[in-house]
Amino acid sequence: MKATLHRREVVVSLLKDRRNLLVVAGLGSTAWDITAAGDSDLSFPTWGAMGQAAMIGLGLALAQPRRRVLVVTGDGEMLMGLGALATIGVQKPANLSVVVIDNERYGETGMQATHTAHGVDLAAVAKACRFKKSITVKSMREVQNLRAAIHRGAGPIFADIKVRDEKLPLVLPPHDGVLLKDRFRRALLGKSADVLAEKS
Amino acid sequence: MPFPEEIHAALIAARVRVVGYVPDAGHKRLLELCHADRRLRAVPLTTEEDGIGLAAGAWLGGQRSVLLMQSSGVGNIINVLGMAKVCRFPLLIVITMRGEAGEFNSWQVPMGQGTQATLEAMGVTVERADAAEEIAERVRNGLKKAFQENSSQAVLIAQRVIGIKSFQEQRNQ
Numbered sequence: 001m002k003a004t005l006h007r008r009e010v011v012v013s014l015l016k017d018r019r020n021l022l023v024v025a026g027l028g029s030t031a032w033d034i035t036a037a038g039d040s041d042l043s044f045p046t047w048g049a050m051g052q053a054a055m056i057g058l059g060l061a062l063a064q065p066r067r068r069v070l071v072v073t074g075d076g077e078m079l080m081g082l083g084a085l086a087t088i089g090v091q092k093p094a095n096l097s098v099v100v101i102d103n104e105r106y107g108e109t110g111m112q113a114t115h116t117a118h119g120v121d122l123a124a125v126a127k128a129c130r131f132k133k134s135i136t137v138k139s140m141r142e143v144q145n146l147r148a149a150i151h152r153g154a155g156p157i158f159a160d161i162k163v164r165d166e167k168l169p170l171v172l173p174p175h176d177g178v179l180l181k182d183r184f185r186r187a188l189l190g191k192s193a194d195v196l197a198e199k200s
Numbered sequence: 201m202p203f204p205e206e207i208h209a210a211l212i213a214a215r216v217r218v219v220g221y222v223p224d225a226g227h228k229r230l231l232e233l234c235h236a237d238r239r240l241r242a243v244p245l246t247t248e249e250d251g252i253g254l255a256a257g258a259w260l261g262g263q264r265s266v267l268l269m270q271s272s273g274v275g276n277i278i279n280v281l282g283m284a285k286v287c288r289f290p291l292l293i294v295i296t297m298r299g300e301a302g303e304f305n306s307w308q309v310p311m312g313q314g315t316q317a318t319l320e321a322m323g324v325t326v327e328r329a330d331a332a333e334e335i336a337e338r339v340r341n342g343l344k345k346a347f348q349e350n351s352s353q354a355v356l357i358a359q360r361v362i363g364i365k366s367f368q369e370q371r372n373q
Contacts, residue, residue, distance in 0.1 A: 024257070044260060049283035052253030059257020059265070062218060062241055067261075083246030084253070091243060177287030181260065189262045 003162040007101050010161055012037045013143050022060055026053035026073030028108040030101050034072055036171040041187035044180055045173040051081030054098050058088050061096035068095050070150050075102040075116045088156050089129035097150045097157040103165040126158035134158040204229035206336035214343040218258045218265035220251035225370045226296030226362035227268050248273030252280040256289045267293045271315040281322040288350040292342045300359035304366050324352040332361050
């Protein structure tokens with residue numbers, strides 16, 4: 001069955017009234033998606049390190065157990081780091097959600113098919129890795145329920161959201177990695193972001 | 201004090217909270233110390249590059265971390281080191297060497313020979329400890345530089361310090 005959801009609408013819905021949510025985005029389309037939904041100091045979009053979005057989310061979730069952490073990434077990015085799902089399943093961070101925006105394509109390189117186009121089931125992988133909740137999402141109603149679970153549900157939560165393979169306008173976050181890191185730390189940690197860095 | 205105890209003490213003194221690792225026989229005792237210490241969260245990984253993402257996320261959340269691996273793992277982290285460099289994430293990797301004097305597995309030799317050059321090519325500052333007495337100071341230095349400069353540092357522990365000469369010895373470690 002062909003996917004009907006539009007990725008930008010999905011991500012806007014997931015990030016609606018995001019409050020204290022800490023967000024990590026995988027490189028490429030999902031970084032543009034979270035930026036199109038509204039850039040924030042508490043977003044860390046990546047421009048590289050393919051395969052690491054879920055692990056960055058894990059490190060953040062372990063360091064900030066009282067905050068909710070959301071990783072938004074693509075199917076290609078997630079497929080490069082499947083081992084991270086096993087590691088998250090072992091660490092069991094209750095405050096972490098990993099959401100794959102799955103268009104079954106490598107969107108930045110010419111829309112080549114990923115393994116999910118051939119039936120590889122990422123939600124089943126996450127379930128086998130012992131995520132507390134793991135679902136495949138195909139409707140906006142399910143997206144809204146997922147948003148509630150991201151803020152309140154017991155994690156780790158995984159969702160594979162099937163979306164159309166659209167080519168959309170680029171909405172680029174800042175490139176500067178130091179800026180992205182420092183603005184995030186200052187927004188989250190306040191003045192101690194800089195003081196901690198000075199002590200040795 | 202044996203060097204694994206010294207490294208552990210250095211990590212605690214530097215307020216490290218997260219230890220990502222892929223196991224190595226040379227890190228066996230240190231890993232036991234880290235797992236037994238409730239001040240530390242020891243996180244076993246499926247591949248070494250995941251330790252760079254873990255460290256980046258922990259730092260975004262305000263916690264210090266280190267990464268433990270053997271030299272073969274350096275081959276797995278090359279591309280991801282680019283994120284540590286471009287974002288200036290503080291990073292210390294403590295690496296036990298393979299493929300050096302005393303190596304019993306010839307397949308370990310190429311990556312062992314290329315370890316230091318690979319790290320340096322990706323902007324990591326490398327310090328090497330050729331004797332057990334040198335290790336703690338190198339680790340303390342690496343921690344200091346990583347967190348003062350927001351830079352990537354590695355300490356290589358020579359294979360002869362670990363001194364494992366055969367598969368049997370490794371298994372009995």
